[in-house]
Amino acid sequence: MQETPTTLAAAPGAAANKPRAALGMKALLAVAVGLVVSQGVMVIMLQGVGIAGAAYIVPLAIAWVLALCYAASFSELSLMIPRAGSLSTYTEVALGHFPAILAVFSGYVVVAMFALSAELLLVDYLLGVLYPGLGGGLWIAFGLLGLFTLLNLMGIDVFAKLQNVLAFVMVVALTLLGVSALSGGFAPHEIPAGQIFGEFNLGDGALTLIALAIWGYVGVEFVCPLVGESRNPERNIPRAMFIGLTMIFGVFLLYCLGALFYIPRETLVNAELPHLEYATAAFGGSGTFLLAVAAVTATCSTLNTSLASVPRMLQGMAEQGQVFPILGRLTPTSRVPWVAVLFVAGVTGLPLLIWGDDAGTVGLLLVAAAIAWLLAYIIAHINVIALRRRYPDAKRPFRTPFYPLPQLIGIAGMVYAIVYASPAPELTTWIFTSAGVVLGIVSLVAIVWIKGVMKKPLFRPEPLDQLMAGNAGDKRND
Template identity: 30%
Template sequence: MDEKKLGLRDVVAVSVGLVIATSSLVSLGQGAGRIGELFIVAMIIACVFNMITMATMAELNALMPNTTGGLAQYTLAGIGPLPTMVLMVGGYFASNILSSGVEASIFAYAMGEVIPLPLPNYFWTLLISVVILIANLRGVDMFAKIQNLVCYLLLGSMLIMGLIGVFGLGTGAAVRQPAVMNATPKNVIAMTATAFWLFIGAEYAIPISKDVRNAKRNVPLGMFLGLGLICLVQSIMVLGFHRYTKWPDLMNSAAPHMLYGSNLLGMPGKIWMAFVAALAVISSQNSSVQALSAIAQGMTKMNMMPQCFGKTNRYKVPHVGVWFVTIAILVCGYISQDSSERISFLIQVGSVFWMLSYIVAHIDLLVFRKRLPHAPRNFKVPGGPVLPLIGISGIVYMICNISTDFHTRMMIYLATGVTFAALSVWSVLWIKLRMKMPLMKPVPINKVLAMENSMFYKVRRNKGLCR
């Protein structure tokens, strides 16, 4: 039996890894620019909603432990193949690859500003992607080493930069401005949709649970600790913004973190924030490549992805998935490069995809609570159906307020709707022709768990039940 290599520290690193990204630094600055330090309240509300979702994910993982497909397998057993296909390809693959590509392009722009080489900014996207590709092809141990180093350097850098601002230790000129802007409950609640993006992605610890020691404790605890650390560090950053950067400047900047670094410490601060941006993109893209390739591998076991995604190299890494995700990120990074408006729009579209997947996770949990009330669970969300229903309501509200501009909001809904319609058509054809299963009939949990065994589909193919 293989020794499990990852502990609580690794789970926290993976949970933080995708959450603290360059786009999060942008959203943090722009959110603070709108309502000042009051944005911390919106952040706390959004963090609580994300913790509710992580609690749901932890119970689902407790009910179906060690599944490589994570949410895909929960949804297949909960509400059937069609929602699973649409959710996982649209809600996870599309949104994660899209956001990682955007992250890479934001990072490339920042590096181009700090290190003006006679090369296109896309060079930095390509460079960082190749490094992460090689690391992930070397296996979970190499992934964890990089993730731990990058994650804690990132948190430490943000904390120090925030504290320098809070205590007025910067070399730049301090500004005088009110601590709070537009102080109404309506404005705070409206800004929770912006704050929600700051905490998306902690569930990426779920696919690595099979490699985690004492997973029943370390996986949920690691996700909660990761979200709590992020909320604390980003709150300190907002307090630092107040002293050294004018709120309107933050709100209107395409790179508010770079603006803060420059105002705080001059060119050294700008370089330091570029370093933070580099750590953020390494952390988020490293998490995306590892988790998405693992999820794709899990979906091959359910015959929901081409079987090539299940093949592993000598390090037991699903290398086809690693290559596919990396190339897709490079394509999205190329499309979104050097366009702040395009970057902002793609982030918002990806956010809607992600929120819908969180809603489905809560629905899965409610279905299992009704269908299997006495099934053994080593972790259970307290309060019966109350917290999942609160989580669903909060996320629906945030989707409805994804943008303050009506036209932009409608375009986001249009892009999301067209994508899901296309995915639905493709999913129906795949399920009928390849899987040969009813579209909306849930698969029993014991059968979904049996799919983890490589013999499951060999037997089905021999019987002519699938291709």
């Protein structure tokens, strides 16, 4: 039977949905680093070092280890089941359709929606402070959203070239800021090293900041939905995540320690734009330009990566029947899931329209939704354990070293981070209530869709051989 374009877009393993491999190691590394290092994270890192001082090195290192654990789980899953749907596909085979839909929508679509909105609001506000007359009216925010939506619709090659440049400029700017601050090369240190390291004390609640530090490492798994467009994924997907996380750890270490030489810890905690205070103190007037470059490229890099990765998650879900088939539609030549790209761009712009320039509300919603992101990581770890038990002999191009230790450590660490997710005790009820509402709405929609449209059980895993047969069909038809 001849398939129509609509049927083809929704069919699992349809050959027409097979993208071409265009992303090498450099592009995947740029994706991993570029999504994680956002302007919001730049602020969060300075707040952490302001609270704990030099002792923040310890939670920063522990969070890095936890991040390596989730990168190991995603590496094993993405290469065992190399599909664009990423976490939804792995969970569908390990735990069933309900946790699969819940994990992606609550842990990625909702989080990306608020994360991107907060990033765009922050860059609009920062540029308004640095260059009065530029900010306000959100025209910068909507302009960037429109520009990167258009560029992502043009194809993966355009995305990759942009991402390489954005990630490189951002990492260089932040590294230059950290190294210059530590060395005192541009401006004399305001605070002596003896005072900074003399105040090193883990007894002041530094270990509770693991929950804060983990936000500096979430997102490198966004390379996984791009597995079908990657060259040599068995080698490059794990390396991009592990190297990317290590680069991020090094950059944040320099960046955070450098701030202590110039800015009082109270200022780092309480300032609206602590990174602006930092850059100005370390570089004088030229610091504002350096910060503007770092902040704008960080926001653009996060936006660019999200508009590439999240739509491909939705594309994979459409191919499995977990969302509307139209979200799997591809452009004829560049093979971009254009409906999904427009959908993600639309939900990103929605908070901007509702709350305008009230970044505080979106910031709180982001913390609430980020709890769901950590739940998605817990599900990924559980997936690895479930699939190891159900399919012990399945082909795994990457196997987690010291299994199941990274999964057990990762689950415990993410639970700890969720418990301490609230930035202030008075906000705890609001944040967990908001997270509960988000999860409740997504759960209700998922139940209605699975039972009413898919006509399948909520928690019955799909057979792995059936899914892999679809992959084999792709290769034969190519």
